[in-house]
């Protein structure tokens with residue numbers, strides 16, 4: 001049955017079919033959280049964020065919200081239904097019997113927390129202590145979907161304990177250096193241990209029957225095994241990108257645009273031995289264009305490769321950040337219509353156009369692209 005804006009239905013099997021309904025995050029009350037092991041391992045060693053924490057300045061929150069609101073309006077004008085989270089008070093500490101941290105993070109990147117697979121939305125375990133309760137920002141929406149769509153499956157992965165045993169102490173040093181980090185990444189030695197299953201939803205890409213999951217700082221092998229057991233009708237593939245000294249979230253590294261075509265970060269190429277399923281099925285993996293910026297904006301966790309963190313609206317149309325002119329040019333050459341979206345001043349709140357959204361409904365069914 002065709003999608004109707006008057007009826008809530010959760011369904012999305014991949015990253016590219018026509019988008020009808022989406023969640024766009026908010027910058028409300030976003031905090032730079034205090035130091036903690038997994039977060040510190042991700043903050044670049046030369047970053048302006050090191051050593052400071054607290055609520056982000058109000059003028060930056062207002063500016064990010066202005067951009068996110070505009071993005072939501074742009075999507076609505078293209079007939080996409082847009083929902084927004086309800087921010088909790090992120091100044092509250094997170095305390096469990098196992099750990100305490102003095103503040104939370106925010107609700108700008110729903111993609112990190114919510115994984116939509118078919119009729120299911122799964123709350124990820126998360127691996128940062130400050131993000132333990134982040135799912136609460138989305139609970140009013142998930143409650144609504146559950147009440148309005150009888151086929152919707154609201155699932156939550158087991159909450160992790162996040163004791164010190166979850167983190168490799170070698171990563172706690174202030175100065176590690178990129179050479180050492182790259183050596184560790186090649187050995188698949190990451191900040192998170194195999195103490196218990198951990199995953200962030202943004203480490204997962206959906207290709208119909210196949211889920212491709214990045215093993216790195218925010219997702220461990222037990223997390224991937226948990227996903228495999230949770231989705232028994234899917235094939236779950238583990239990938240890693242040894243060129244990335246700070247490997248979190250796959251969506252500034254490997255970006256499917258449509259069946260048969262994936263952009264890959266040229267500094268984080270998928271190793272040859274992991275390309276088999278794509279090559280055998282005629283998929284092309286092309287190097288993404290260079291970012292337009294040499295540095296991320298102030299107080300930003302992410303790399304300049306948010307340039308390729310795009311939101312595909314349908315197999316011929318893609319949202320690209322307005323200042324990312326090289327990425328837009330490449331999309332044009334690849335035959336995609338580009339929708340320019342201004343978002344750079346919101347990057348610091350947790351990412352780009354893919355990060356700041358979570359799918360609720362895309363057309364299409366669960367296809368097998370890698371028979």
Ligand code: ABU
Nearest residue numbers: 249252302303305351
């Ligand atoms: N959340 C995506 C960030 C990835 C990166 O910093 O490149």
